[in-house]
Amino acid sequence: MPELAIGVDIGGTNIRAALVSDRGEILRKLSERTPSDPLQVVERIAAMVGELDMAGVTGVGIGIPGRVDCASRTILSGGILNLAGIDFADRLEAIVGNSVVIENDCSMALIAEMRIGAAKGYKNVAMLTIGTGIGGAVASNGNIYHGHRAAGQLGHICVLQEGPLCPCGRRGCVETFSSGTALRRHITEAGLAASSVGEVFEMAESGNSAAEAVLQAWASPLRAALDNIAATMDPEVIVLGGGLGADAARAVACLPVVAPWFRPTILPAKLGDDAGVIGAGLSVLTPDRNLAEKRVVLVNGVPASGKSSLAKLLSQRTGWPVISLDGIKNPFLEHIGGVDREFNRTLGKASYQAIWSLIREAPPGSTFIVDAWFGFQSKALLEAYIEKAGVDRVAEFWCKVPGTVAGERYASRLKDRLPGHPGAEYVSELVVLADQAEPMGCSPVMMLDQTKEPDMDEVMAWILGVFDPD
Numbered sequence: 105m106p107e108l109a110i111g112v113d114i115g116g117t118n119i120r121a122a123l124v125s126d127r128g129e130i131l132r133k134l135s136e137r138t139p140s141d142p143l144q145v146v147e148r149i150a151a152m153v154g155e156l157d158m159a160g161v162t163g164v165g166i167g168i169p170g171r172v173d174c175a176s177r178t179i180l181s182g183g184i185l186n187l188a189g190i191d192f193a194d195r196l197e198a199i200v201g202n203s204v205v206i207e208n209d210c211s212m213a214l215i216a217e218m219r220i221g222a223a224k225g226y227k228n229v230a231m232l233t234i235g236t237g238i239g240g241a242v243a244s245n246g247n248i249y250h251g252h253r254a255a256g257q258l259g260h261i262c263v264l265q266e267g268p269l270c271p272c273g274r275r276g277c278v279e280t281f282s283s284g285t286a287l288r289r290h291i292t293e294a295g296l297a298a299s300s301v302g303e304v305f306e307m308a309e310s311g312n313s314a315a316e317a318v319l320q321a322w323a324s325p326l327r328a329a330l331d332n333i334a335a336t337m338d339p340e341v342i343v344l345g346g347g348l349g350a351d352a353a354r355a356v357a358c359l360p361v362v363a364p365w366f367r368p369t370i371l372p373a374k375l376g377d378d379a380g381v382i383g384a385g386l387s388v389l390t391p392d393r394n395l396a397e398k399r400v401v402l403v404n405g406v407p408a409s410g411k412s413s414l415a416k417l418l419s420q421r422t423g424w425p426v427i428s429l430d431g432i433k434n435p436f437l438e439h440i441g442g443v444d445r446e447f448n449r450t451l452g453k454a455s456y457q458a459i460w461s462l463i464r465e466a467p468p469g470s471t472f473i474v475d476a477w478f479g480f481q482s483k484a485l486l487e488a489y490i491e492k493a494g495v496d497r498v499a500e501f502w503c504k505v506p507g508t509v510a511g512e513r514y515a516s517r518l519k520d521r522l523p524g525h526p527g528a529e530y531v532s533e534l535v536v537l538a539d540q541a542e543p544m545g546c547s548p549v550m551m552l553d554q555t556k557e558p559d560m561d562e563v564m565a566w567i568l569g570v571f572d573p574d
Contacts, residue, residue, distance in 0.1 A: 109388045110156050112149055112166040113209060113380030114138065116185055116236060119145070120377070121152040123161070124385025125572075128220040129422050130378060131564050132156055142187050150199040158561075163202055165384035167209030168192075169239075171254040177206055180254055183237060183271060205388045209380055210239030211248045211256060213345055213373070216383030218243060221374040222343050230339045231373070232258050232329075233346030237271070238279040242337060259283070261332055263325040281325035284348050290318045301351045323355035330356065331366035345373030378423075396468040397496040399571055402547070403475045405503030406538045408513035410554035414503060415475040417560055418567075427459050428475035434522055443524030449480070451524075456481060460489035468494075471571075478544050487546050498547035499570040501563075503554045507535035 107126040122133040134152050139145050153164055170182030177193040197204040214231040217223045227246040233239040240258025242249040249255050259279040260272050267276025280286055291298055294314045298304045307315035330342055344353045350372040375382060403415045415426045432455035437443060463472055478486055490498060511531045518528060543549045548570045552558050
């Protein structure tokens with residue numbers, strides 16, 4: 105079994121918590137409104153941890169919105185929610201009965217982005233999260249850099265000494281110019297009828313000079329801060345995350361080119377709102393030994409056996425992409441008229457080949473969910489495709505339903521099927537097929553009764569046992 109941890113990200117609006125594997129996969133996720141009382145925050149997190157807890161959980165990582173002294177597990181200060189001065193980590197540890205690691209929330213997000221996100225493969229990285237305020241984090245030689253106690257407060261780089269007053273007590277921090285709060289101020293002061301940064305971009309692209317000025321006022325101070333980071337830290341990349349990270353990266357890219365000394369590579373974060381909980385979980389786990397393995401989940405069963413529903417649930421739990429036979433085949437059926445059953449079968453074979461070609465071209469460390477009725481081709485062909493695609497581990501789910509159920513489901517969906525799929529004449533054939541069909545059996549198989557809702561906790565425990573048996 106893989107190592108598991110619970111990651112918690114405390115936001116000003118919501119507390120997010122997730123069960124996380126050592127590959128950074130989210131296996132289950134919860135979200136609740138953030139209480140204003142710090143002690144109630146401890147209670148709510150303890151309850152969420154209790155709900156997510158299971159055998160194999162090695163600890164709890166928590167991203168704190170504020171300055172943190174990780175060595176002493178002390179919260180030094182906070183923003184909208186101030187958790188300083190309440191022995192946060194010790195209180196929580198006593199309630200949940202497991203070890204607790206605390207870290208600044210942006211540092212947790214950077215851990216995730218470096219392990220599986222935009223900064224994967226880099227060791228010297230700076231990150232800013234652009235939201236209500238601006239958070240910051242720095243990694244040096246692959247590890248979060250803390251300095252004396254709480255380095256990385258990049259949102260408080262001063263870009264104008266006589267600028268607006270910042271919540272930190274100084275004036276002219278980049279947060280006062282380039283945060284989401286500042287963007288709303290820029291929009292209001294310009295008199296723009298825009299409710300989002302996307303609308304501001306659209307207005308600027310249509311030649312609206314006021315919108316162009318808003319983007320300039322928002323992005324230029326950020327660019328100055330990024331240049332300062334480049335000059336002092338020389339990171340390989342700077343990642344912009346948070347709710348406005350991608351928009352900020354876009355706005356900065358539109359500014360005139362600067363001197364080559366101060367031209368760091370700017371990347372938008374990839375993991376979105378999940379970065380905090382993933383990084384918090386990973387902060388208490390050792391990197392998975394098998395990150396370079398390529399893995400495939402075969403969601404198998406006859407037509408109308410519930411394959412697509414199961415594949416979707418698996419993808420929602422794990423973030424693994426789904427490739428389906430019909431997903432590749434149907435666009436061709438939409439454009440090709442007069443398709444008979446034999447040609448439909450030919451398209452199916454070609455789509456089957458395309459699936460394994462896509463998997464073959466994917467990099468090591470990829471995991472795919474393949475939604476298909478594999479029995480229309482031979483086991484030997486499937487095994488050959490798996491081998492050629494360089495797949496290291498395979499797990500198969502067999503979606504089992506009685507023939508009568510499969511026939512009824514198929515018949516009820518005929519009106520929604522594209523021309524080329526077998527019609528009503530196929531129902532009686534499907535009834536017989538469903539009662540006789542069996543899994544491919546070229547890997548471990550879990551049988552699922554698809555006449556009822558699957559127990560996804562049981563499903564995830566089984567599949568993690570197959571993929572990480574040690």
